[in-house]
Amino acid sequence: MKNYFACLILGLVILEGCQSKAEETNKEAPQKITVVNEVEQKAEVQKVTNNAATILSKKEVPILCYHNIKNFDASAGPMTKVYSVKPADFAAQMKALSVAGYHTILPAQLYEYLVHDGPLPSKPIMITFDDTRGEQYSIGAAEMEKYGFKGVFFVMTVSINRPNYLSKEQIKELSDTGNVIAAHTWDHHMVTKYSGDDWNTQLVKPKAKLEEITGTPVSYFAYPFGLWNTAAIPEIKKSGYQMAFILSTKRDSIDPLYTIRRMIVSGTWNTEGMMKATESTFTK
Template sequence: MKNIPFLVFIGLFLLLGCQSEPRKITKEIPIITTPVKIIAPKKAMANAATILSKKEVPILCYHNIKNIDANAGEMTRMYTVTPTNFAQQMKALSDEGYHTILPNQLYEYLVHDAPLPANPVMITFDDTRGEQYSIGAPEMKKYGFKGVFFVMTVSINRPNYLTKEQIKSLSDSGNTVAAHTWDHHMVTKYAGEDWDTQLVKPKKKLEDIIGKPVTYFAYPFGLWNKKAIPEIKKSGYQMAFILATKRDSIDPLYTIRRIIVAGQWSTPSVMKAIKSSFK
């Protein structure tokens, strides 16, 4: 019983302690975690030998689409396909099961081994002619075809050439707009400021018109040399297109082969050339 006073004292002490100021409750601060950004590894790029070993995609090059005057010279006849023949050729491509592809698809096929549709073909147009918009594009549209329009920027808005609005419309409807220099001077003669005038400025002008990157280029007359390729790369182009000459063994992406569809060819001749000209 001697411990009773001591126990009473302890009880009173605990009772008074319970009546003291309540313990402050601090809000829990949530732990914020920064999401980890996963960077996908870059795809390995095929080397030149691998690119050259791949089956070539047939690429057709058109210039003028109009009726040929009886007095037209040999060069005009060579570079001019009549509207009737162009329509027949587009129909023949469709009837034989060809599917048009664009340069971005060709690049992915060559560099990253991406698949292509069955019977791929590319339809390209050089020199900015107005009938490419008024005749060529509508005829291709009948078959769901898309094309590549290589524009020399000096001609934009001139009579019988493409306007800015037409170029924008071609791009907006799924075709590819690409560069073909400022004024069609051959690349093999460039020096000094020519590279900026003929490669850089046209690229920028076309990008301003269509609101998209312009990363493909066609050599005037199909003529090229090894000196031009580093300048074309430096100007921001991914691929460049020649005509039917041999590809470069070191930079095949900058010497993609095409064939001119000659005005004198019949439709069967065009179809035969597609099969015989590309390995």
């Protein structure tokens, strides 16, 4: 009997000790969580936000701009030759970029790099497409997929579902498979001629339509013909776009995020010429 009471008392002492240690551990846990949260909050407060001058001073990421991917012959007009790349040449260019070690990035990553000094992969590049052509899906996206490349498709919404243009289903699939769908106005009228309700027609409504199709925010815009003026930038901002893309002309010193440079890939270049142009155009 004595042994029974001795064991009982010993068990109660051990249990009380365990409970005390558990209570001490529980008291310490909230303090540890608080410390972690404070560190996270400080990191958020200390996040870099670059001004326009700093953004302009950063090394540019090469951004390629494709339009048509189709065959043409020597008798084709100069505009066709500049704005069209033959399918075999496009395939060779994607392979050359991969072999050279390029990695595609998308606009959100470019924004973080420019504004918050976010990281980039080695040899970053962005591949973009204008004007909603159907072969950008059937040839462009399919060829890029071989190398794990993703692209940005700037869509003019008047063309959706027309023959030889992207369908709603193709736009949705491009978005769902990791590409970015962005706006290129309703009908490709140049921004420098807008007035009155043009801003709503060409900026606001296309954005809403593409968001309805993709189910994701549309935050990027490309100027038709690459033409822009300072009067357009406040309207583009007001319409909810985070960045806007021009061609290989001078960027705006006040709003460089709304004048991101791109290079048209000409159909008159061979693969070696395209690679050299990519390096020289974006080298500061």
